[in-house]
Amino acid sequence: MEGAGGNRVRWQDLPAAVHDAVAQVLGSPVVRAVSQSGGFSPGSADRVLAADGSRAFVKAVSPRQNADSPALHAREARIARSLPAGVPAPRLLGASLVDDWQVLVLDEVPGRQPELPWRHEDLDLVVRALERLAEVATPCPVPGLPTAREALTGELPEEALRLVGGDTLVHLDLRADNLLVGGGRAWLVDWPHACVGAAWLDLLALLFEVDRLGGQDLAERTLRTSSLTRDVDPAVLTTVLDGFSTFFLDRAAQPAPPGLPTLRAFQRAQGEGLARWVARRRAV
Known part of the structure; x- marks a missing residue:
């Protein structure tokens, strides 16, 4: 996918405290994570499956990847909380600052990125x-x-x-x-x-x-x-x-x-x- 920087943090490389924070939001620990490509953020971007069968999309970043990215994630969380139901966007399930990692947990959208060139x-x-x-x-x-x-x-x-x-x-x-x-x-x-x-x-x-x-x-x-x-x-x-x-x-x-x-x-x-x-x- 165009724009992929190829340097995203993977789920397995995130601190245990981040894994625990996501499990708390989902009510069950994550048992599988599939990293997503695309975009320019150096943070993680994973579709996750929890032990109880629930699914979500998780993104996390710290200043070690890019100094500005945690603030962007925090701003996204504030905006996502205010989006009304009719807006075609995933619902925010939870967001937190874990040590210096800004973590967002959102509904997993059952879709794919559009094909390029555009159809x-x-x-x-x-x-x-x-x-x-x-x-x-x-x-x-x-x-x-x-x-x-x-x-x-x-x-x-x-x-x-x-x-x-x-x-x-x-x-x-x-x-x-x-x-x-x-x-x-x-x-x-x-x-x-x-x-x-x-x-x-x-x-x-x-x-x-x-x-x-x-x-x-x-x-x-x-x-x-x-x-x-x-x-x-x-x-x-x-x-x-x-x-x-x-x-x-x-x-x-x-x-x-x-x-x-x-x-x-x-x-x-x-x-x-x-x-x-x-x-x-x-x-x-």
Whole structure:
């Protein structure tokens, strides 16, 4: 899966105290764990089976892997606790700080990550989930979140920044590795970057990846047909795409953060892909 850093902590390498904390949440000790790839976090990510047959998804990280990651996990836990039932996201079962390990235990979602390059069957499921998110989370039901403009200040140019405002709950970090599909539906996972902004922002951000991996026609068709974007001025979407291209290329030129060796290459690919997409849209 794209974005996998290949350096995740494994379940068996976590301290016994973390294992005990997860068992306390589940009410039974874990007897099997299957590590999950994808994403950029250096922490653990495991589907676990407990002795009593219960299942969950567990993620844990300490400052030894990356200094910023525990705070992101803690923020995700606060956000997950406030997500209403209608939001297509796993339910948080428990979260705790064990020594210096931030641990999250969530419902296991019976799904898989979307296939890359993107297929329209998977994308259609995700689009429906995002349209559902806009229905149940406008106005945003999660208190205390920054606005998209606040979250992206210093990242997007001003011209793009002024266009992303709104009152919808926004995930703000959608890629295939932060999505699961199965059983005719899709779930959004990993919420630490959530904010309040334009209802179309998540779909536009997801289409960065769709377009870059060869789905140019699929990305443009989705923009034309989804209820989230079909009535948005195309020039607005192009300006925001161009702003994100600038952001990704700027970040790609910086040193890699500790524990995240693949991040800069991913950002370079995203920025270059977005620049090509912007050029095509402006040539029409």
